[in-house]
Amino acid sequence: MGKEAAKKGGAAGRYYAAKGGENVGCGKRHALFCNHLRMILFVFGLMGSFFLLDSLMLTVIHHFNLHRRGSLQRRRWIVPQNVKSEIPTEERAEKIMYARLLALASAAISKNEIHDSIELFKEPNNQTSTWRSCSDQGNQIPQVVVGRTRTRSGYILVSANGGLNQQRVAVCNAVAVAALLNAYLVIPNFLYSSVWKDTSQFGDIYQEDFFMNYLKNDVDIVKELPSHLQSLDIEAIGSLITDNDIRKESTPEYFLRVVFPLLLKNGVVHFYGFGNRLAFDPLPLDLQKLRCKCNFHALKYAPRIQEIGSLLVRRIRKYNSSLNMLDEHLFGKHMPHAPVRRNDTSTSPVKYLAMHMRFEMDMVAYSLCDFDGGEKERRELQAYREVHFPTLTIQIKNNNSLSPEESRSLGKCPLTPEEAAIMLTALGYNSRTYIYLAGSRIYGGRSRMLSFTRLYPNVITKEDVLTPSELAPFKNFSSQLAALDFIACAAADVFAMTDSGSQLSSLVNGYRIYHGRDHAPTIRPNKKRFARILSENRTIQWHDFGERVRKMVQENQRIIARRKGRSIYRLPRTPGCMCKY
Numbered sequence: 001m002g003k004e005a006a007k008k009g010g011a012a013g014r015y016y017a018a019k020g021g022e023n024v025g026c027g028k029r030h031a032l033f034c035n036h037l038r039m040i041l042f043v044f045g046l047m048g049s050f051f052l053l054d055s056l057m058l059t060v061i062h063h064f065n066l067h068r069r070g071s072l073q074r075r076r077w078i079v080p081q082n083v084k085s086e087i088p089t090e091e092r093a094e095k096i097m098y099a100r101l102l103a104l105a106s107a108a109i110s111k112n113e114i115h116d117s118i119e120l121f122k123e124p125n126n127q128t129s130t131w132r133s134c135s136d137q138g139n140q141i142p143q144v145v146v147g148r149t150r151t152r153s154g155y156i157l158v159s160a161n162g163g164l165n166q167q168r169v170a171v172c173n174a175v176a177v178a179a180l181l182n183a184y185l186v187i188p189n190f191l192y193s194s195v196w197k198d199t200s201q202f203g204d205i206y207q208e209d210f211f212m213n214y215l216k217n218d219v220d221i222v223k224e225l226p227s228h229l230q231s232l233d234i235e236a237i238g239s240l241i242t243d244n245d246i247r248k249e250s251t252p253e254y255f256l257r258v259v260f261p262l263l264l265k266n267g268v269v270h271f272y273g274f275g276n277r278l279a280f281d282p283l284p285l286d287l288q289k290l291r292c293k294c295n296f297h298a299l300k301y302a303p304r305i306q307e308i309g310s311l312l313v314r315r316i317r318k319y320n321s322s323l324n325m326l327d328e329h330l331f332g333k334h335m336p337h338a339p340v341r342r343n344d345t346s347t348s349p350v351k352y353l354a355m356h357m358r359f360e361m362d363m364v365a366y367s368l369c370d371f372d373g374g375e376k377e378r379r380e381l382q383a384y385r386e387v388h389f390p391t392l393t394i395q396i397k398n399n400n401s402l403s404p405e406e407s408r409s410l411g412k413c414p415l416t417p418e419e420a421a422i423m424l425t426a427l428g429y430n431s432r433t434y435i436y437l438a439g440s441r442i443y444g445g446r447s448r449m450l451s452f453t454r455l456y457p458n459v460i461t462k463e464d465v466l467t468p469s470e471l472a473p474f475k476n477f478s479s480q481l482a483a484l485d486f487i488a489c490a491a492a493d494v495f496a497m498t499d500s501g502s503q504l505s506s507l508v509n510g511y512r513i514y515h516g517r518d519h520a521p522t523i524r525p526n527k528k529r530f531a532r533i534l535s536e537n538r539t540i541q542w543h544d545f546g547e548r549v550r551k552m553v554q555e556n557q558r559i560i561a562r563r564k565g566r567s568i569y570r571l572p573r574t575p576g577c578m579c580k581y
């Protein structure tokens, strides 16, 4: 049980390690002493108005709740199934870390109302050159490294672990490895995990025949092993390759040197796990291209997921037809094309922002950060770590881990709902903004979400938009539910992530870059920089704060090519995947 959670956390941890070095000039401090008194009075005034606004807002929210399906009160803040019993059920007191900034945000958000700026839903950059998707163009991959003959070297089996998005990465890496080794690929198997509790197989989530057919010129994909191999004890003959046997991000040479001979000898190898076992660099261009083709074109969600996903997005947008390329790729024929009449503004789509709030218990515990939750929360998180992150627990015991303060200043803490809300206000989003929340198993539940919903009451989740009976067929399948979140995030006018270590955020980001044609902006805070800005929470002026937050987000939106070693699934602006015009 702890293994998968640790892996998940591990992925985040690695990402942090890679990101550690980003730097930015520190803000100027205008600490004029004579201004202090005025400042203090100002703050007290604002605090007063904040609490007034607070009660007003609660009334508004209450009213609002009575008038919509799936009210905020009724909403279930679902905790991960495996830890449900470990979380105290009593209602907690609200936790506020930045009373002053929240007060300033509450005051500022009314100014946001004035300009309901269309700019906030556009990608800010206007570039002279553009990147366009192109991994589906050109010839099939030529015969890579191993001379490709008609006889294949053997069969590759894959059992992918993790959740929906980790499995997706495993599948496309397996496609590339099968092409590299000139082998047949058997449709990957999805492992059941105690964390995700989902028995879904490939065909329950993706269109199997489309997948096989789309890649037929590149790799031979079969549904099962031929019968003469089925009776083999793969482990006994030494063809089982687990994640412990193979390094993360192994090179093509490794596969040729170690795996290829096994394949020739036994006719089959079985990769067990395999999420991130194939390197991003160096890799032959053809294989890079094939991976992109797999991730961005060959993997289409099963019709029943496309259908309910389309319904979900149409309800959020209050608009019944397809808007862009992204829609076509996500929904296929399950979203009708736009009608000819597009002049009538009363029927124009509702714009929405989708957010993956990765403030979930595993992430919160793994981060080692302190979120002002007091002694009780600290104990609860420590207990969780002991169960799920044993290595981390040992590091803490040996005094070999970061302190909460260090973690925070290094940008290792997932954004709290409060921080996310303050960020959106600083960026200019007004309180009417529709916000689709993916996941929503927020740690601390309602009490943690209050500061968010007070600023942004129009928060919706798939449970609000779809009826229980519409959701019922997906309910026991966390991967299929995650697919619906993927769809709602990918199709959003703006997507905001709160932690770039999350696989969902990462793949949605890539998908929007690849298919979005520069019209699918993503807000990706630089957490280290944000932590530095927030460390001045007691003194910084709102104007300064806004400027620095906007700059932080804009700099992450620059259209630049993928840097070496970064994921092509997250950053597809790279040769083989996208072409520069």
Ligand SMILES: *[C@@H]1O[C@H](CO)[C@@H](O)[C@H](O)[C@H]1NC(C)=O
Residues within 6 Å of the ligand: 126, 127, 128
């Ligand atoms: C980008 O936009 C700005 C202002 O909207 C404009 O002045 C500038 O010429 C544009 N640049 C390009 C390359 O289109």
Ligand SMILES: *[C@@H]1O[C@H](CO)[C@@H](O)[C@H](O)[C@H]1NC(C)=O
Residues within 6 Å of the ligand: 318, 319, 320, 347
């Ligand atoms: C969308 O379609 C549904 C059912 O077909 C219909 O009830 C609804 O009014 C339509 N909405 C819009 C905005 O056209």
Ligand SMILES: *[C@@H]1O[C@H](CO)[C@@H](O)[C@H](O)[C@H]1NC(C)=O
Residues within 6 Å of the ligand: 340, 341, 342, 343
């Ligand atoms: C849309 O509006 C423009 C100007 O307002 C008009 O010239 C055009 O005919 C309209 N198109 C349709 C399809 O109504």
Ligand SMILES: *[C@@H]1O[C@H](CO)[C@@H](O)[C@H](O)[C@H]1NC(C)=O
Residues within 6 Å of the ligand: 399
């Ligand atoms: C842990 O390390 C810090 C500084 O490195 C030191 O001040 C502290 O006393 C150590 N604590 C324990 C329990 O060893």
Ligand SMILES: *[C@@H]1O[C@H](CO)[C@@H](O)[C@H](O)[C@H]1NC(C)=O
Residues within 6 Å of the ligand: 472, 473, 475, 476
């Ligand atoms: C979901 O699982 C529960 C408990 O395991 C079971 O009672 C229920 O019938 C399942 N629902 C569906 C739609 O499979």
Ligand SMILES: *[C@@H]1O[C@H](CO)[C@@H](O)[C@H](O)[C@H]1NC(C)=O
Residues within 6 Å of the ligand: 097, 531, 534, 535, 536, 537, 538, 539
């Ligand atoms: C908020 O500001 C105070 C005073 O400057 C600082 O001590 C605290 O660490 C800040 N909070 C965060 C979470 O950065």
